[in-house]
Amino acid sequence: MNSVFINGEVVDRANAKIDIEDRGYQFGDGIYEVIRVYGGNTFTMKEHMVRLYQSAEKMKLEIPYPEEELTAHLLKLIDSNQVKDGIVYLQVTRGVSARQHHFPSGDVIGSVVAYTKDFPVPSQQMELGVTAKLLEDIRWLRCDIKSLNLLGNLLAKEEAASEGHFEAILHRGDTVTEGSSSNAFMVKDGVIYTHPATNLILNGITRRVIEGLCRENTISFQEEAFLVRELLEADEVFIASTTSEVMPVIKIDEQTIGDGKPGPVTKRLQALFSERKREQSPVK
Numbered sequence: 001m002n003s004v005f006i007n008g009e010v011v012d013r014a015n016a017k018i019d020i021e022d023r024g025y026q027f028g029d030g031i032y033e034v035i036r037v038y039g040g041n042t043f044t045m046k047e048h049m050v051r052l053y054q055s056a057e058k059m060k061l062e063i064p065y066p067e068e069e070l071t072a073h074l075l076k077l078i079d080s081n082q083v084k085d086g087i088v089y090l091q092v093t094r095g096v097s098a099r100q101h102h103f104p105s106g107d108v109i110g111s112v113v114a115y116t117k118d119f120p121v122p123s124q125q126m127e128l129g130v131t132a133k134l135l136e137d138i139r140w141l142r143c144d145i146k147s148l149n150l151l152g153n154l155l156a157k158e159e160a161a162s163e164g165h166f167e168a169i170l171h172r173g174d175t176v177t178e179g180s181s182s183n184a185f186m187v188k189d190g191v192i193y194t195h196p197a198t199n200l201i202l203n204g205i206t207r208r209v210i211e212g213l214c215r216e217n218t219i220s221f222q223e224e225a226f227l228v229r230e231l232l233e234a235d236e237v238f239i240a241s242t243t244s245e246v247m248p249v250i251k252i253d254e255q256t257i258g259d260g261k262p263g264p265v266t267k268r269l270q271a272l273f274s275e276r277k278r279e280q281s282p283v284k
């Protein structure tokens with residue numbers, strides 16, 4: 001089955017049409033979420049929905065359904081497509097109106113679409129680790145909003161990927177911010193460091209799960225910005241996102257991190273994360 005959700009209905013993908021004057025299409029004037037499905041169950045769905053409504057508020061964008069109703073639509077879509085291990089992509093735009101920069105009048109209703117996709121856990125990369133490229137963070141100053149406008153992220157990812165890297169790790173001046181589609185972490189002397197949740201990064205849901213796991217297991221976790229130099233001298237580096245989970249980074253540019261293998265703190269977090277997945281997504 002290839003059903004999608006579009007403006008209140010679950011329909012076959014071939015029948016889903018978006019107007020060319022949709023503001024998402026013309027301006028990237030919208031927001032999105034990527035939500036994980038493990039074994040047919042959603043993972044941290046509530047947190048993603050809360051962040052979606054927060055992004056909307058920051059953009060002065062009205063989502064045409066209350067959170068509970070939108071959640072119910074997504075669950076129906078997952079069920080309809082029989083998703084096992086995959087994702088739900090959800091986006092809300094400011095709707096369709098004649099192209100003009102300022103916002104349309106209040107009677108224009110936002111467009112809401114969602115689709116599902118199979119997405120197996122990237123087990124091999126998680127076991128072996130991946131490489132990353134350091135790039136200047138040229139994005140805007142509201143990276144806390146999960147906006148459709150991803151050009152700065154795309155340029156960075158493309159440059160890194162074209163050289164065979166899994167991710168671009170971004171820095172503003174000397175300070176490491178985050179990955180192009182992930183949060184970035186380093187481990188030094190047993191302490192995990194990550195950039196504080198300011199306007200300069202997206203406060204990842206995976207990042208928050210990791211923070212919670214650290215708290216529950218007395219692993220030292222510091223929301224403290226660190227420098228490029230410190231990143232390259234770290235004992236371990238990893239990135240985290242809905243699709244990458246806890247992903248070890250074993251080399252950045254030409255610099256091998258630690259001994260070039262996923263480190264013990266990263267591996268412990270991977271194990272704790274897997275446990276949390278099983279708790280939240282029991283096999284049906």
Ligand code: DCS
Nearest residue numbers: 034180181182183202204205206241242
């Ligand atoms: N930072 C950026 C810039 C991101 O795009 C993402 C996720 C994250 C951090 C991590 O956030 P989550 O832990 O909530 O996923 N980006 C999504 C994306 O575009 N594809 O997959 C995840």
